[in-house]
Amino acid sequence: MKIVFMGTPDFAVPCLRTLAESGHEIAAVFTQPDKPKGRGYKLIPTPVKAAAEEYGIPVYQPLSLRKGDDAEEAMKTLRDIAPELIVVTAYGQILPKEVLELPKHGCVNIHASLLPKYRGAAPINWVILNGEKETGVTSMQMSEGLDTGDMLIKKSTEIGENETYEELYARLSDMGGEVLAETIKAIESGDLHPEVQDDSLSCYSPMIRKEMSALDFSKSAADIHNTIRGVTGFAMLEGKRLKVFRSELSDKKYPNAENGAVVDTKSFAVKCGDGGAVIFREVQPEGKKRMNTEDFLRGKKLTEGEILS
Template sequence: MKIVFMGTPDFAVPSLQGLIDDGHEILAVYTQPDKPVGRKQVLTPPPVKALALEHGLPVYQPTKMRDGTVAAQLRELAPDLIAVVAYGRILPKEILEIPPYGCINVHGSLLPKYRGAGPIQWSVINGEAETGITTMYMGEGLDTGDILLVQRTPIGPEETAGELFDRLAPMGADCLKKTVRALEEKRITPVKQDEQKATYAPMLDKTMAELDFTRPAAELHNLIRGLNPWPVAYTHYGDKKLKVFAARVEQGSGEPGTVLDADRFVIACGEGALRFTEVQLEGSRRMSAEEFLRGKKIFVGRSLTAN
């Protein structure tokens, strides 16, 4: 099949590689523009672009999708199918109507739950026991198109969003490959989404990262997992920010935000307690809580809320 691929981050890389491995003709790859990265702001290509160039594929990096330029390019390319994986741009109707097999999207949730930009993180934050990959036809709405295939997987009780990303990326590639084969062989029946079950998963931002210890420990535990690796949950140690990469739920009660056990770094919450297991103090490196406590003194009753 002649395919145009649209994707940008690491999550999309296995999907592009999978289509290449299956022998499809990749006519072109569309991805986001190169961006400055790191302290030195080095202009860096997206991971999908890097893979495309390795395979000698034409790469397009448009800044606009609605001025007609991309639509004209695609009509000239004449793909059978457009495959979209975490591209980061909304496709207008004139593009969606170009390929005869349609535009299909790989989404990191069990649609119609968690439509939007942050499905993997919000599945963890909300304490879901299961998630997966959904392939669907793309429509003009946000992740509202008819479902093609679904693959499910449990979420581990201590699994972080980053770890789940790493598992779902190859699963997404496998689901995409199966979807394309099924479309070619005309053995797939699209299923409409149940709008009554739809939920939205917005993009994460740094404002949600500060730990509110009046909340139950179980909720904060899920938040910490869901915000790892970005933007990373945090609290305070004196006048410095203390990032919390991992924690465990413990029994205990006390004034929310205060230390209950200074030897094990247990903090009281609105319900139950949290034991920090991996932290990073502002200006220092990431380390185990045990290592942190060897260099820093805390005491029972100390508050970790902002001073």
């Protein structure tokens, strides 16, 4: 098949590699424009663009597929290529109806959740924030709605009790490539069995906001733990910002301690609103590097009862 791939972040790279090594003709890659980074604001290619260049695949980076000169030029390019299939993984743009209807086999999206749950932009964060025990990857036939198309192939996985967003992101990224390979094989063999999504079972995963990382110690230990795992937490310790990247739940209860109080100076356990405690395992003090708690405590003496806000 002649295929066009659309994707942008490193999450999408395993899917592109799956296609590039599948024997199919990958006629083009569409990705978001390069963005300036660092002190010199040097333009950095997207991870998908960098991977496409490894394989010598032509890359297009329109600002929009829906309006303006860029959209018209992109549409002309797609018509000239005449792909039989378009594969989309975390592209970052909404495809217009004209693009969705162009390929013979339509447009297939690889989405990092078990649809219809967690439609939207940040499903990996939200399954952790909500304390889900299971998630996965779904391929779907794209429609004009937001992640509402017919489901094609699903693959599920358990979420570890202490697994972080970064760890789950990497696992689901690889799983996306596996689901895509199965989907392509089923398209070729004519063995696809699309399943309509039950909208009554759906939920939405909106974009993550920076303020969501603030740790509110009046909440339960599980909520604090899930915030740290899902978006990276932060609190104020002695007037300075402390980021928390990894944590565990304590098996002890501290009913008489104040919320936010350090209740164990050796493990860095902090009391939460339900009487439980969360143990910080990896932190980054303001102005310093990310480190495990053991290294942090070698240079910082905590006082039992001191409060994190």
